Amino acid sequence: MQLVTVGTVAFDRIETPFGKADKVVGGAATYISLASSFFLDKLGLVSVVGDDFPKDMMDLLRGRGVDLAGLEVLQGKESFFWAGRYHYDMNSRDTLETRLNVLLDLDPKLPEHFKAAPYVLLGNLDPKVQAKVLDQVTDPALVVMDTMNFWMDSALEDLKKVIARVDILCVNDAEARQLSGEHSLVKAANKILAMGPKYLVVKKGEHGALLFSEDRVFFAPALPLEDIIDPTGAGDTFAGGFIGYLARTQDHSFDNLKRAIIVGSALASFCCEKFGVERLLQITREDIDHRVQQFIDLVDFDIELVED
């Protein structure tokens, strides 16, 4: 087992100014697993669904190396369901409906062969659930955690306890500001790194992503896209590509984290091109390489410092 991911596996209903999708498969762990499967072939997924979850999607995940021994299927219950509507700018959204359903019963129990996984991705979930996963893994080389403002509002103390135990925290810019109480992202990063993580990733959607260590910072742009159809799952896809690349290369240096950020950004850009996971199911490693090259070109410049 190379990577264990805990997170939601769900149905989404998505409305954007440009279209809608009625009931598509989504959930953080779905996006993360699909994205990391481009780099790994032994992936463990920990989550819970109802018996309404489509078998062919499970087969599809298995076909990509995702071991579903940690996916509990609760008979007679329904899968987690989320509905949201994006604003015209596609950067902000309103939640229209949340039916937790089986998520209320999520009590993660890792199969024995998951416990020694060197890479662990804690998808956005109740920090108590994230902590339970950490309690069960034996000695991970790297733990990446995603979370959201919801838990900062409702479970800050539990959240901080988990943050103290992870290597890399991923949040968006508003969440970094909320968590730290600092407006400046530089100051926010310093405060958050003092809470425990060695690195902080700040996701800024169409404005790219920042990577902070104690003394370094790296910025990766988002690719300007001709059409953004649906940003749902882009942050999870980013995280999946990021940790997938790290787990494949097994190099946790700042320079390699920068590469992982670019790979994650490339995958996230694909995610936005169709509703749900559709685009992730179409692309190949060659497509990813081609897109990484677009990122290289996008920010590439050479300058000699001007002399008087």
Added chain:
Amino acid sequence: MQLVTVGTVAFDRIETPFGKADKVVGGAATYISLASSFFLDKLGLVSVVGDDFPKDMMDLLRGRGVDLAGLEVLQGKESFFWAGRYHYDMNSRDTLETRLNVLLDLDPKLPEHFKAAPYVLLGNLDPKVQAKVLDQVTDPALVVMDTMNFWMDSALEDLKKVIARVDILCVNDAEARQLSGEHSLVKAANKILAMGPKYLVVKKGEHGALLFSEDRVFFAPALPLEDIIDPTGAGDTFAGGFIGYLARTQDHSFDNLKRAIIVGSALASFCCEKFGVERLLQITREDIDHRVQQFIDLVDFDIELVED
């Protein structure tokens, strides 16, 4: 004369969540001229002020190579005054007060020795005024134009006529979307370039800047700053650094425009560190070089495309 700039020379009252400045010298042409003066020593400024405008600021501009023969001083009248308040995110602001004062009398007449200037910067102003400047220059090698949503709302036809006559248009992302009627910045850029300009610069404040040509795109980040004190004038400072670098190097290739974007971004980052023009008056060419190096480090990565 290397560069002629037309734009406001004004007083600003600025409030931010972190402090305020009561009546400081501002105005687009002031910021542009100060920024470009790091690269040029024969600058012409075209504007109008009242007799309340401080003599020592005029001397200071002259000391930096800014020829004020095109700056009309109207006796018994007051200079343009703008007051604004920034929101907590420092990316958006409300205008609290605008006193046009002498700006109502701005009828630009270029001194003879300004007319052959190879570089022209049209700062944000009524497009009719911008057009009058273009009518008077003989054969500029490069014309850069800045504008704002205000003119898109109130003088769109005049604005489009000027846009058709310039080489490079600078607007922010919301303005690019408004001007083109396209949400996607890629599509917006295509439509705007079809209006006439060869290049489009999309300024995104703390999220950096994009440069579009017909078939290429370049992204420059903004530097994550420890403290943003006052973003007023950052866009003008960017434009001034951008055209100053181009006028110094006299190379209008896409690759050199990328360098100019980085130089403009570096200058804009300084501008935000103090109220008004204060920081621009403190820094040296060495400081700028040092900051350009920070931009290089910020986006630098090397990646070999992953092989199976």
